[in-house]
Each structure stands twice: as structure tokens, then as C-alpha cells.
Amino acid sequence: MPMPCRLASRGNEPDTVVRAASARFGDGAFALIGGPCSIESEEQIRRIAAAVGQAGAAMLRGGAWKTRTSPYDFQGLGDAAVDLIAAAAAETALPVVVEALCEAHVARLARSVAMIQIGARNMQNVELLRCAGRSGLPVLLKRGPSATLDELLLAAEYLLLEGCRGVVLCERGIRGFDPSTRNVLDLGGALRLKELTHLPVIVDPSHATGRRSLIEPLVLAAAAAGLDGAIVEVHPHPDAALSDAAQAIDCPTFARIARGAARVLATLTYELSA
Amino acid sequence: MPMPCRLASRGNEPDTVVRAASARFGDGAFALIGGPCSIESEEQIRRIAAAVGQAGAAMLRGGAWKTRTSPYDFQGLGDAAVDLIAAAAAETALPVVVEALCEAHVARLARSVAMIQIGARNMQNVELLRCAGRSGLPVLLKRGPSATLDELLLAAEYLLLEGCRGVVLCERGIRGFDPSTRNVLDLGGALRLKELTHLPVIVDPSHATGRRSLIEPLVLAAAAAGLDGAIVEVHPHPDAALSDAAQAIDCPTFARIARGAARVLATLTYELSA
């Protein structure tokens, strides 16, 4: 079955560099995005913004409206959270990415952030894709837990056909059969994706594994494999996080990961220059 | 991990009967829904409505806005299709179910049909769930291709918390590793679901298998297993269907399936009455 992605397919294209304010994806560097699953308070997001900025992150993430599996779980602070993260970002000059769940969120975010995230649960929500594609912002598009690479590229095609300013693809774990990890990080699939498309590809080891202890090795692995970046959940006090506590890392760990990824990246250019 | 579905869980509840105009789900009968993947023309939907009505279907289905994997595939006739199916249904006194992809669709459907469908791709689109839950109509909620039973029940909980008039759950195939069938019909999961919830559970063998030849045996299987019904794609000329041609059956086959399901159902009551 041919899957003709006229705009998203690699064809003979070189890597596309996607810009979100000062952030760059696909330029050969390894872009780290850090921040909390949920924006919880002014102090929380300011502390995280300062820490991830100092560590060299390319962007700050934070959830405003959460699409939780259970309606009884914390659903995010909503519009107020957008103001909080926008203010925190302004202090640190970090560009911000926030997930939108519906058209109203897209409109709200278009005024305040540098990039819109479409989450894994909405990867094939075509109305949302079309709306985000027309927003004037680049989009971070997460792979659904049972989406093939072709399906992910076709979702990107929905964005690009609306004139989307840039699309960054994110592998965040596919559904697996073993409860040992929350999902399965499909690193091989992410690498194959880079062959199929000119768009940048990053990974989300936080959602992929659901385990704090596995974040650092998997970010280093993604850097060594030549992917374009990673998005990681960071919290000043991970165990006290209102959502996804088990997979959040603290700020010093984020800084150590950033240093490690930079060192790994440096080894990759050795062979070419040697 | 406890998943407290206060409203959707079985608890000590008997089976809930969900009503959509004249249709009943969960009353011990086996409710068949038939109709085309996409509403294509006045003549097409009128012919199908007449045929499935005569065969004893409980409801007529038809797609107006299609959420296709590829943006280059036929996307449905949209609003015009709602008028066509509503008119066809009026002639045959068949209640109608149509899928909504966004809040605007929910508002449009609330004036014209008896039940709203939330598709597998939108099972965790919580904004759409909330909106459909407030629509005043019952909802046919399809299980996502990698959703656990708990996740499906929590999606139903989103609907019920908004006061939804009734929820029918639909197993439509989970993602599998074997391309022999489009998806894997999880009949055991559907049966387990009936133990976990008081809501009616039906199956969709068309999307589950993607193969015309497997529809009839799987509908009979669902009837023999004691599930509450099935939704089947029907087209006067299956090979000419604008979407999902490989899995559509023709009208005489639908009638034969309806007769077969009725006979199978009759055998289930034998042991009790004997």
C-alpha cells in the first residue's frame, strides 16, 4: 500500500531545520526540551524554567490542559497555566511548547507560545491537526501508541497541507505487552523515520518508559543514535508532582543529562573529521 | 492500579438498556447496525436504508465526516451527508448513528440523529467526549486500537460524568502484528468488558478484520457469545465503495447475517428454558 506523503516524505530533501523562536531542531545539534508534566504554580514553573535554561535546554515544556486517562485525575490549571509558563519563559528567554487539546486551545496558545504540541492521543484528531496547521506556529507531533510510521507521516501531512510552519516528530513509546515499562521506546522506528522523512525526529523517554531511572541512559542513546533531540519531564520535587510523578527527574539530573548528551554528540563527529 | 469508574463499573448493577429512538441495546436481544462507511449519494443511502431496515436492523449507520489516515483519501460529504441520511432514515423509521469528529459536528448531529459515534481515533479526545456527553444523545463509543478495557471504561466515565443519556461500548479490533487481518477482534476482551461494566457491548467486525469474508462468521460468533450487537459496513456495490471497500458486504449478505444471528440467539435461551 503506497502512502504518498508529498510534503512529509524524504524524497531527495536534506534535513529540514524547524525553528521555534530561538530553538532549532534538525540542524545537527541535539535539542533538549525540559519541563513539568503539569504546570502547578508560579513558583514551580519559574524554578524549572531557570534550571532547564541554565542546563542548556532548547525549550521549556509544561502542560496546561491535561488529557488524563481518568476524569478523576488532575486535569491541569488550564488557561491560567499558559500565563504562568509564558511569564516564566520571558524571564529566561526560553521558547515554550504547550499541548493543545482542541481548537480553542490552539487559538489561546498562538498568542503566547513558540510551538504547539499535538499529543499521542490526538495524533489522528484530524480537525485538531488542521487547526494547528493553520495556527502560524510550528508543531511538535507525537506518535500515537499504536501508530505506524506511515500513519505518523500522514498525520504530519495533514499539518503541512494547511501550511504549518514546521513539524517536529516525536517517538514517545508504543504500546507493549510487558508491564515492566509503561510503553516501549521504539528507537529503531525513530531512526527509520529519519530515513523516510526530512522532518526532525526526537524522543520522549519519560512517557516511553514511565521510569525515572531509565531517562538518562535513553537520552544518551538517542543522542548517540543521531536523533535530533529529546523531551523530558522535569520537576523540582518529582515525588510530589501532581501528574506522572514516577517518570519525572529532578533539575540536577536534567543538567547532568544535558552535559552527557553534549559529550556523546561530540564523539559522533569524530569519524568525519578524523 | 485501581481504576475507579464510579458510573461505568458493573458494581452490583444489572445490565443497562440503552435506547436510541426505537433501538435498544442491552435488553437481551442482538442489535444489528448496518450502513455504509461513507454516505456517498441520496440513492446509495436510500437503498441501504431500505435494505438494512427490511433485514431487521436496529439502526442505520453512515459516515458524514471521515477521519481518514491520509489527507488525500475521500473525506466524506460532510454536512450534506447528514441531511441525506436523516431523510433516508425518515422513510424507513430507522434510527441513525453518525460519527462526530469535533464539537461542531456534535451540535449538528444533535438536531438530526438518534446516536452519536465517537470513533476509535478519538476515544481519548476528552474535549470531544465532554461535548458529546452533554449533547442529550446516547453515544456509541469505540475502543481505541491500543486501549485497555480500563481505559475504555474511563473514556465512558468522561461521557457519563457529563450526564450522557446512554453509552454503548464497541470493540472494533485492536492493533495486531499480523497483516493477515486489518486488526484483531478481541472477542474475549469484549466478554470481559461485559463483566466489568453494566453498559451494553457490541462488536465491529468490519474494522476489526478488514475482510468481507470474515464478517458473517464473526457476527454469528458475537451473537453466540452473548454480546449485545454488531455494527457492520454495508454497501449496494461493495467493490465500488469510496472507502473501506474491502470490508463492506452487500445487502443480501446483511440480511442473511441477520437471520443467522437471530437463530443463534434462540439457541442461547434453550438451556434456561429447558
Next chain:
Amino acid sequence: MPMPCRLASRGNEPDTVVRAASARFGDGAFALIGGPCSIESEEQIRRIAAAVGQAGAAMLRGGAWKTRTSPYDFQGLGDAAVDLIAAAAAETALPVVVEALCEAHVARLARSVAMIQIGARNMQNVELLRCAGRSGLPVLLKRGPSATLDELLLAAEYLLLEGCRGVVLCERGIRGFDPSTRNVLDLGGALRLKELTHLPVIVDPSHATGRRSLIEPLVLAAAAAGLDGAIVEVHPHPDAALSDAAQAIDCPTFARIARGAARVLATLTYELSA
């Protein structure tokens, strides 16, 4: 990728009927195999043999050497169990099927039983397949938990190339992502398998679901779908079974299932004869 199964493929062949002593698979009837996961004692296997024989089972099953996931679990009574089940079968005139784990078991079974089982864990143990194929006995070949239909047919081809007297294929559940059931019974796959091969196809709902309450509806479903039979774990006191207790049913339930399957089967011939 073409998968040329010269011997196992349907081609233009009608259904092959496989005989194991008095048992028949693929002749249009629905053959039930019943018996314990593990043969535990003379009394246990004699009681079960009597009960399943009286209920109309086609064969008696029982495990002698168990291939358990954990080395600390009960591993079966071994050779002694073969004597016990052979004696019990002689009293009831029921043909017996027992699983072999290695070549020595095949040799032992060839003297005592009517059919050899190759379990799901050994579906691609080609040395065992070749040996069982040469044993002079028909083989019950179970699908591995992550085997495609093509892979199952190629495993059958290994048997047939050695001159195997007959192969019955068994769908016993594929690995799934939802712990709600032990595995996922792929009924659609089993039906597709019947289209791809002339060999008989049965299901094993005990291993597929791991839940006692789901056995009866799934056997009736398999009968309604037109498959060739089912293999079910039966124990006089299911909760006391030394292995797979959660999925064993008691003897009266087995008898009720046999009656139900016969009634369902009768409805399938109605359309043809009407």
C-alpha cells in the same frame, strides 16, 4: 513476501479431515477436546475421562511433562502420567492427546496416545517438529503467541514434509497489551487461517483468556463461526488444580458447553437446507 506452503496451503483443496483414532477434525462437526492441564493422579484423570466422554468429547487431553514459565512451578508427573491417561482412556474409549517437549517424549507417546501436541512455546522448535512429523501420529500444532498465520503454516509445513499423518492447527491466544485477559483469542485470525489452508482449525479459549468465566461463550462463538473444534481445560475441582487453576472449568460446565455447541452448530446448517 510469498510464503510457499506447498503442502499446507489451501490451493484448490477441500477441507482435510484429520483422524486420531475415533476422533475426526474438519468433517463439519465441532470436535471438543477436554481434560486437565496436568495429569495429577489416577483418580483425577479417570474422573475427568469419564465426565468428558459422557459429555460427548472427541478426545481427552492431559499434560504429562509441563513446560512451565517458572522452574519452581509444578512440572508434571512425566512418564508416569502417560500411563495414567492411557489407562483412563482405555476405560472410556476416548482417544488421547498429550504434549511432547522433546524427541524422547515423542517416542514415548507414539506407543500410547492417538495424537501428539506441539505447544505454543515450541511452534518453531524445528527439531521437535521434524521428529513429531515422523512419529506416525497426527499432530495438534498450537500457534505461538506472536506467530503470524504464515509462520504457523510454515511450521505445519515442517511436519507435513516429514510425512505427518495429519495436522490440526490451534489458535490459543496471541500476546496482547491488556492484562484483563491472559492472551487475546484471535478468532478472526483463526477464520482467515481456514481460508489459507485445508487443515482443520480449532481454538483453545482456556489459554487464550486465562479466565474460567469466558470459556463457555468463546466455545459457542467458535462453533457459530464455523471452526472445527475447541480444546478446553477441565478439572473436577478447578480451584485445586496444580496448574492453570484460574482457567479450568468443572465437569458439569463442560457438559453444558458441549450441549450448547451442538445446538449452535445445528443452526449453521439451517440456511443451506432451508
Next chain:
Amino acid sequence: MPMPCRLASRGNEPDTVVRAASARFGDGAFALIGGPCSIESEEQIRRIAAAVGQAGAAMLRGGAWKTRTSPYDFQGLGDAAVDLIAAAAAETALPVVVEALCEAHVARLARSVAMIQIGARNMQNVELLRCAGRSGLPVLLKRGPSATLDELLLAAEYLLLEGCRGVVLCERGIRGFDPSTRNVLDLGGALRLKELTHLPVIVDPSHATGRRSLIEPLVLAAAAAGLDGAIVEVHPHPDAALSDAAQAIDCPTFARIARGAARVLATLTYELSA
């Protein structure tokens, strides 16, 4: 469900170092195993042995008896191949690992090689596990394509209970739903495995992806993640390989991978020593 692996579980144990002649697994280095899927000729295996030895490989692999999905595919040269690889290894002083499919193979290999491989298809072939555990050789145990980490550890427990001299675990790809890659390399699972056990853990990106172009980035990823090594299929003329041609790399690529892995490994110790 508790899975008590008395011998294989991490408990409070430090990493176990497994020795196979001069090879070491689990000592903090990154051990590369290279060699052909199938041993095809004296010249082929000698050339590969020389190349992988020169590149710094820890071991030489090669298939003698192949467990192919289809009985019509090349099944390996058998016993003759063991002589060929043993001779090639003697010239290069490289320890050898070869897969055994049955007890006779274990006996044959015990006289000629340094380590026995149990393949993914035989991970739960308990008779083979017991036999290999008693062989006096260390064992390379591959994870089955649908085995959980607990199941893999319990298979290792079968080996260890027989007194096995050492067990190296290998993640070689789990079954996935996307044909874009042959399987899914579960790198997160391999890392979690290291937490659950004191045994060394390596990866097999050749079987995991089935794509030559993905081998190098995935080996570097495994090194960056801190795993203990990788096993890679190498062939002088990959496109002419008699089995698994699409995933074999040539000898210069293997050498480049070995250099890259060494550089990546060096960066990991930086933080500790800095």
C-alpha cells in the same frame, strides 16, 4: 504475581562478569560479537573472523544449524560448519558462539566453542535450557519476541539451576505492529532488565530491525545507554548472504562501529572521573 528468580534476580548483587574464554561480559566494557548469520564456506568464515578480530570484537558468531521460519530456506551447513568456525577461530584466537537447537547440538558444541546460544524461538524450550545449563559452557540467551522480562529471567533461572557457568541475556527485538522494521528493539526493556538482574545484557540490532542502515546507530545507542555489548551480523558481501542478507553489514562498517562504540563508552566515564 511475584516471580521469584532466586539465582537470576539482582537482589543485592553487583554485576556478574561472564567469561567465555578470553571474552568478558559485564565488566564495564562494551563487548562486540560479530559474524555471519550462516557459516557458508571456509573462506567466508575465515575472512569474517580475521576482520572482526582486527576490529576488536570480543567474540565470533556464526550459524551452523539454522532454525528457519520456512523449511524451504537454507538450513545451514550443520556439523561441518562447526568445524569451519572452530578452525577460523583458532587462527584468530577469537572465542566462538554458535546456536544449539537440540541436545545433540549442545553435545557437539561443548567440544568446540566457548559459548552456546539459545535462540529466541527456543527461549522457553525447557528441555534445551536444562541441557545447555549442564553443558559446562556459558550461554547467550536471547529474549523471545513476545517474552516479558520476567519470563526471560525465569528462562535464565532454568539454566542457572542446572549449574550453568554464566548467562548473558540478549534483547533481539520484540514483535511489533509496524512492518517498517522487522521487530522492535526494546532498549528501555534491556535497561530495565539490568536493574532486575545481575547478569550482563546485550542487544542484537540485526534481528531487531532487519535493516542494515540502522545497525550502527543502534549499537552506539546501546553503548551510550550503558549496556554490556551487542551482537551483529557481518558478511564480506552482505547482499550475497544466504540468510538475513538485508540486515548484514560489511566488514569495514563493523570496524567503524567498533571504533564508535569505544569512543561513546569513553564519554560515559567522564562524569565520574571529572
